[in-house]
Amino acid sequence: MPSQLKRLLVLGVIIISLFLLLKHLATPVSFGQYGHYRGNSLNEIAALPVKYVGSKTCVKCHDSIVALKLEGLHSDIQCENCHGPAYLHIKTPKKDKLFRPDSREFCAKCHSFNKARPEKAVTQQDIKNHHPEKKCITCHNPHQP
Amino acid sequence: MAGTLAVSAVLPSFNAVLFAATKPKKGPWYGIAIDIEKCIGCGSCAKTCKIENDVPPEPFFFRSWVEQYTIKKDGSINVVSPNGGIDGFTQKIPDNEIEKTFFVPKMCNHCSKSPCVQVCPVGATFESPEGVVLVDEKYCIGCRYCIQACPYGCRYMHPTKKVVDKCTLCYHRLKKGLNPACMDNCPTKARISGDLNDPDSEISEFIRKKNVYVLKPHLNTGSKLYYNALNQEVR
Structure with a gap:
């Protein structure tokens, strides 16, 4: 074999093994564990914190108000839907208070007239003319409207 | 007649859109249904x-949003989604001009033949x-191919992380x-998700009993977001 071909062969082997080494070092350990992606990313995404803890957690302290809500038209609605996420409140209830919405605009998000709202799904009201001077919660108990 | 028979023997029979998704044989296989x-x-x-997913609060970054479609009596179609519907909808078009109007909640279709997964050059987005x-935010290089590829507009570039979300x-x-979180907090239970592999799950029953439709079925994305009562005009 001519000497220039030998040198070329040696160079080729060095380049290919360098490429394979770099590829090995650059590929994360869990890559290809389940498919063409990093397997550990599944665990990382699964470990993210839960913020909406659900009404089953609220009932542990606020049992009477949850019982009241369950009798009314808002029974299917989660507490946190109006009051916001409770993940901080369940750890430090005195410090992290939840949101207590009382504006007409808040109720209007579901209850203002809109032709697109299915009539059977929700009670609708003319927000501009229905006692405009009062807050909705003056007359309607939001837990049992 | 003989020709038709010969052709029908060669061509594969049509599959229902419902079965465009190739299910795994074992384990849960999540889908979504919206009524x-x-x-x-x-x-x-x-x-x-x-809130649940720390999506940037500025407008126009949404993982899940609601659109209001209004089909007017003059035949024109108006679509609005002010702040993704977060602040509620105020009807601006008077009743007498409206032929039909309805809300369409939108989110990722979690396709089983996702265009977004196919185009990712580094394997950062996967099923x-x-x-x-899902997106592996440590592996994403922010090339935006998947944002272009998603036919449903469900991806965005995260403004601070500089990766796709x-x-x-x-x-x-x-x-x-x-x-x-969106399913749990829907006040009318209009949206559910569940295991498509379990014939007794709520979503399997929903799909069997209602006339469900997926968005853009002609693109063969294998979408697993099934709508009940979806209007043909919805894109």
């Missing part, structure tokens, strides 16, 4: 999604074994046995 007849357009889904399309179907909640 447009129940959606009141309150925007709870969009709001809770933003989990449960059929949830999208709905995870609240994978962190599913793994803890909870429902996605």
Whole structure:
């Protein structure tokens, strides 16, 4: 074999093994564990914190108000839907208070007239003319409207 | 006649869109069902999604949002989604001009033949074994190919992380046995998610009993977001 071909062969082997080494070092350990992606990313995404803890957690302290809500038209609605996420409140209830919405605009998000709202799904009201001077919660108990 | 018979013997028979998704034989296989007849357009889904998943609060970054379609009597179609529906919808078009109007909640379709997964050059976006399309934010190089590829507009560039972000179907909640935040907080239970592999699950029954439709079926994305009462005009 001519000497220039030998040198070329040696160079080729060095380049290919360098490429394979770099590829090995650059590929994360869990890559290809389940498919063409990093397997550990599944665990990382699964470990993210839960913020909406659900009404089953609220009932542990606020049992009477949850019982009241369950009798009314808002029974299917989660507490946190109006009051916001409770993940901080369940750890430090005195410090992290939840949101207590009382504006007409808040109720209007579901209850203002809109032709697109299915009539059977929700009670609708003319927000501009229905006692405009009062807050909705003056007359309607939001837990049992 | 003989020719027709010969051709029909050669060509494969059509598959129903419902079965466009190739299910795994074992384990859960998540899908979503949205009932447009129940959606009141309150925007709870969009709001809770933003909070649960730390989606940037500025407008126009959404993993989940609501659109109001209005088909007017003159035949024109008006589509609005102010702040993704988070602040609610105010009807601006008078009743007498409207032929038909309805809300369409939108989110990632978690396709089983996702265009977004196919175009990712580095394997940063993928389908989990449960059929949830996810993004590995440590591996994403921010090339935006997947944003271009998604026919449903469900991906966006995260303004501070500089990687692509999208709905995870609240994978962190599913793994803890909870429902996605948008499903739990829907006041009219218009949206459900569940295991398509389980014939007794709520979603399997929904799909069997209602006339469900997926968005853009001609693109063969294998979408697993099934709508009840979806209007033909919805894109």
